[in-house]
Amino acid sequence: MIKKIILIFLLVILLVFLYFFLNSNENLNAYINKYSNSATVFFSTVISTEDLLKKYTSSVEQEKVVKILIVPGHEPDLGGAIYKGLKERDLNLLLSEKVRKILGKNIKFEIIVSRDTNGWNPTLENYVNTNNAEILSWVNDKKKVMNELVETGKISVVKSEMGHMRAPLNSAIFLYGINKWAGENKIDIVMHLHFNDNLKYKGKPTYAGFSIYVPEKQYSNSTSSKDFANFIVPELLKIQKVSTMPEESNGVNEDQELISMGRYNTSNTLSVLIEYAYIYEGFMQKTKTRNAFIDKAAASTARAINNFFESKDQQLLVTTSKQKTEKN
Ligand SMILES: [Zn+2]
Numbered sequence: 517m518i519k520k521i522i523l524i525f526l527l528v529i530l531l532v533f534l535y536f537f538l539n540s541n542e543n544l545n546a547y548i549n550k551y552s553n554s555a556t557v558f559f560s561t562v563i564s565t566e567d568l569l570k571k572y573t574s575s576v577e578q579e580k581v582v583k584i585l586i587v588p589g590h591e592p593d594l595g596g597a598i599y600k601g602l603k604e605r606d607l608n609l610l611l612s613e614k615v616r617k618i619l620g621k622n623i624k625f626e627i628i629v630s631r632d633t634n635g636w637n638p639t640l641e642n643y644v645n646t647n648n649a650e651i652l653s654w655v656n657d658k659k660k661v662m663n664e665l666v667e668t669g670k671i672s673v674v675k676s677e678m679g680h681m682r683a684p685l686n687s688a689i690f691l692y693g694i695n696k697w698a699g700e701n702k703i704d705i706v707m708h709l710h711f712n713d714n715l716k717y718k719g720k721p722t723y724a725g726f727s728i729y730v731p732e733k734q735y736s737n738s739t740s741s742k743d744f745a746n747f748i749v750p751e752l753l754k755i756q757k758v759s760t761m762p763e764e765s766n767g768v769n770e771d772q773e774l775i776s777m778g779r780y781n782t783s784n785t786l787s788v789l790i791e792y793a794y795i796y797e798g799f800m801q802k803t804k805t806r807n808a809f810i811d812k813a814a815a816s817t818a819r820a821i822n823n824f825f826e827s828k829d830q831q832l833l834v835t836t837s838k839q840k841t842e843k844n
Contacts, residue, residue: 559671562736562784565743568704572624572825580626582825584619585703587630587694587776588612589710589789595687597713599795604711607810609633611709611792614814619821628703630694644693651693658780674732674772678763683775691775695783705744705786707817708776711800712791714761724797725759726752729789732772740786741777742768747824748790751816755809756793790817 568582575581588608590596596604609631616627630637644651665671683691698706714723728748730741745768758767771777776789792813799805 559665559734559736559781561739563704563740563786565740568740568786569825571704575624578623581624582705583626583628583701583703584705584707584821585628585630585694585698585785586612586616587706587708589708591687591690592631592635595683597711597795599713600801602795602800604713604795607711607795607806608709611810611814611817614810615707615709615817618814618818622822624825640694640697643697644690647693647696648689651689651696654696655692655780655782658782662780671734674734674770676771676773678761678769680771680773688775692779692782695775695778695785699784703785705821706776706783706788708787708789709817710789710791711793711795712759713795723759723761723764724794725757725761725764726767726793727759727761727764727791728752728768729771729774729777729791730768731777731783731787732770735772735778735781735783737778737783737785737787738770741788742770744786744824745788747827748788748817748820751820751823752790752792752813755812755816759791759794 571581588605588611590605590608592605594605596608598604612629613632616629619625619627628637630640635641662671666673694706697703712723712727728745730745731738733739733742749767758765763769771789773779774789775782777783777787778785793800793809799809
């Protein structure tokens with residue numbers, strides 16, 4: 517009899533133990549899922565190279581399926597490098613106009629510029645001016661999410677090695693506004709065009725060459741941006757060397773801090789920022805050689821974009837992009 521009681525007692529203990537074990541496991545799984553989803557919702561790939569290429573190839577003729585926003589760096593009358601009277605913002609604009617003209621020949625592209633010789637694109641300017649408060653609170657929300665993910669160790673902070681100039685508040689709001697607008701208006705590619713500058717040692721220029729910036733790999737728009745940048749590099753190498761600044765020697769540099777690359781994960785759009793040359797480089801000082809370079813730079817940029825969409829290696833590109841996403 518005693519044996520029977522002991523056996524029943526043990527059985528009950530076993531059942532109770534099993535019940536708690538299974539239950540806690542379930543809770544644990546739910547917890548893990550919830551925890552990892554919080555990161556993936558905000559920091560997963562939102563635009564894949566594959567989808568973008570499919571969109572382009574599957575389109576019927578005469579259909580403008582790919583929307584490209586060209587952003588000549590800085591503002592109509594503000595910002596950017598100035599060297600011996602030469603204003604970077606004017607060069608960016610000149611280059612942008614040329615890129616727009618060449619790309620406009622591709623019937624599948626809809627080209628939008630953030631500003632032209634008349635000033636800001638009125639649609640964009642109006643959007644930013646009327647949504648100032650919304651843009652700011654949207655950025656704050658994104659920043660909060662990112663900070664929480666950093667605190668829980670899901671996202672790591674990556675400082676820019678080369679250190680960027682801080683954009684003044686209004687310029688910053690405009691850049692965030694471009695990110696928000698591009699997402700809402702289903703822009704496929706945003707290209708920021710710049711000429712570089714850096715502090716000169718004893719008044720003398722130090723670095724030369726081009727560099728391309730892409731979103732840091734934890735950001736949602738990173739993978740396709742990097743794929744795209746890898747098409748720009750070989751084209752630019754035909755006309756210019758890679759930046760001699762050690763921090764830019766990779767040619768393609770990931771960046772977590774540049775607003776234009778989607779700081780705080782504020783961009784869902786494939787984005788690149790190209791610095792074509794340092795503004796003080798020798799060939800930039802004479803009108804003739806400078807204009808010749810800008811012509812070549814525009815042609816190279818447009819060719820890179822066409823190559824990206826028309827490439828016979830598309831399958832390869834998609835595969836690499838997929839592998840990269842899986843690794844990340
Ligand atoms: Zn610039």
